[in-house]
Amino acid sequence: MTAPGKAVDMRALLEQSYRSALEAVAPARLLAPHLTGPRPDFVLAFGKAALPMLRAALEAYPSVPGLAVPPRGTLDLSAPQGAEVLPGSHPVPDKHSVYAAEQALLRVRALPKGSQLLVLVSGGGSALLSAPWGVTLVQKQALTRELLRAGAAIEEINAVRKHLSRVKGGRLAQATRARVRALLISDVIGDNPSVIASGPTVPDPTTFADALAVLDRYGVAAPEARAHLEAGARGELAETPKPGELPHVENVIIGSNRVLLEAAQAFLTAQGVRSVILADTFGGEARDLAGFHASLVGSIRDHGTPFQGPLVLLSGGEATVTVRGAGRGGRNQEFALWLLEDLGERGVYALSAGSDGIDGHSDAAGAFLTPDSLVRARALGLDPRAFLARNDSGTFFAALGDALITGPSGHNLNDYRAIYVM
Template identity: 80%
Template sequence: MSASERTSDVRALLDSSYRAALQAVAPARLLAPFLTGPRPDFVLAFGKAALPMLRAALDTYRGVPGLAVPPRGTPDLSAPGGTDVWPGSHPIPDEHSARAAEQALARVRALPQGAQLLVLVSGGGSALLSAPWGVTLAQKQTLTGELLRAGADIGEINVIRKHLSQVKGGRLAQATRAQVRALIISDVIGDDPSVIASGPTVPDPSSFAEALSLLDRYGLSAPEARAHLTAGVRGDLAETPKAGELTHTQNTIIGSNRVLLEAAQAFLAARGVRSVILGDTFAGEACDLAGFHASLVQSVRSYGTPFQGPLVLLSGGEATVTVRGDGQGGRNQEFALWLLQALGERGVYALSAGSDGIDGNSEAAGAFLTPDSHARAQTLGLNPREFLTRNDSGRFFAALGDALITGPSGHNLNDYRALWVES
């Protein structure tokens, strides 16, 4: 087999492992075992998987009215009759997100005592369902953008969001007299339901004081937000509901990054390929994660430790990127470019991609690496370090022909990394 044929085969294997894993844990499949119990009187779905989750639920509960809040730009916005679809914006909320939240609040507030409310939650819900409190929508947009650029992780961003919102941090559930059953697909490390989509149906352990301290940590002025949070610290505003307060609500995690990685492992095993799941809780800067993975690749190659090759190393979680440039890309392509930089001429077969099909501000879901990526980049005059300085990994991999383009997946289960390593 020629080098080009081998590259094509391994790249296709990694690509197929990603797509097959997403198909195996499609929202409808994750949801099906949990569609039991009382028939709901209303179904509210929001997040990147809102529409596939709602369609699956209404296949079981035909005729139940519903409201879906998917990302604007979702290719297929069709929904069963009796369902309203109000697309919102992600990752920065906009006026569509605010209108969607108004609709959701109006519908759940109108439900009588004893009614059954089914809430279907998936990643991205924080931005898609946005009801600003104490700040204007424009001010919240600006603050969210500043937090993302400063490198705040999703948990930290959500602490602030919860205390500037009428729906997050358990306030959505607090707004209804109905019995609430929430089925949740996790897109956060650790699968804490109070963090996923900022926990609209979950008691909130965070506080106004914690939110205010995060603004200090990242050096953000945000005067209007500060004034609101300070009023909360003084006790002038009601805190988010705490443990024991939402007794009419049940929250269940039905899918996570771990499930995605296990599906990929099963796919590879069926093809006779050994794989190891390194973990689903990797966090931190993409450059640091890439450095760790590069060290592991080198150890397997040189010493056969801690694993004997050939095998595929699988990992998940969610990297972060402190943005200092004005380029295109996202955390998965940034990880891949740092991995290329770390390994240099002795490269590796790898795929790093977001399970939602969108990586940052690029059109790609992620990027591939091959052992000759460094040599091909040199031939084209592409300097990885220069692209990293600009946070321009998207343009680097597009020029190299190694961007993974899938379009929105209608799902969100964190990051997917697969590295083929031989001893």
């Protein structure tokens, strides 16, 4: 294995592994092998990768009309010829998300029987395509924020969203007479298609009762949402379509966090650096996840188990953060700061970043660690514990000069963690 000789080299190499992996699994590259089916009559794309996916589809199928719903703030919002772009809001929906969902419903409902609808789905679609049912937009916004702050898992949030929506949980596909082919880029642990963007084209195994249980679990009052969900649980409202009830729909996953990690591993191998993919399914609190990785680093260093160093540990999935402070940051920077706290002066080179280029409420994709991070922090009077207490990891790493700034990537394949262990 090649061991870089300068501090800047390993940090640069970890950044290159992240950027190269994203380039290798760019949406257009993932989509290309699947654009061989019947020519669609309409293309609908929504999510963080909506525009690159739509552009690739319309290159394969020129002059087909299309609609893209990307996040507002996407660097290039230009529409392909014959297509319309209606940006929405993420992670909390806004009036533009509602308008985009209404337009999507209008387009798919207008398609005649026997026509072909191509739907391109990527992470972030739950907020970007929003059609509130039983609650107002403001109420749904407040509920989404409360669940996010409580640390609810994406599967739990989506169970609630599906039962407060006219598009999620298979209802979008239910609204059209066309044959539907949906190509999905997964941003969820386990790659369950019914969870990706809350599954607008996928039968929904969850129920109104499941959604109520999520509110109970996190102590969320939300009286208007509860009234609606309770009416559904009593059988007064139509359930989401269940498995077997959407025979006119085909759902295909074309990309995932695993694909991203494998691309990073291939890059590192080409550089002569040995790496191991731990898993693409890590979830739970960022604090606990950092503790696990710190323990693994210690075991490798001190005992040579379960792996012999030097090597890069790669892992993915999606951590959560129970927010108790009003700081700036996100789950990837929170993970990095807890890892720094757990390792102390026995630091490492590491990178933890979101593949979408935006980590929580910050302008960073994530953060770097170096073996001297704690020493440099102390020299600047930065106390990791104090920043963790107020969920202010973004401010910490910005002050340290170790934030990774990329801007929105136009993609979303969960989190990327790379830790170099000597």
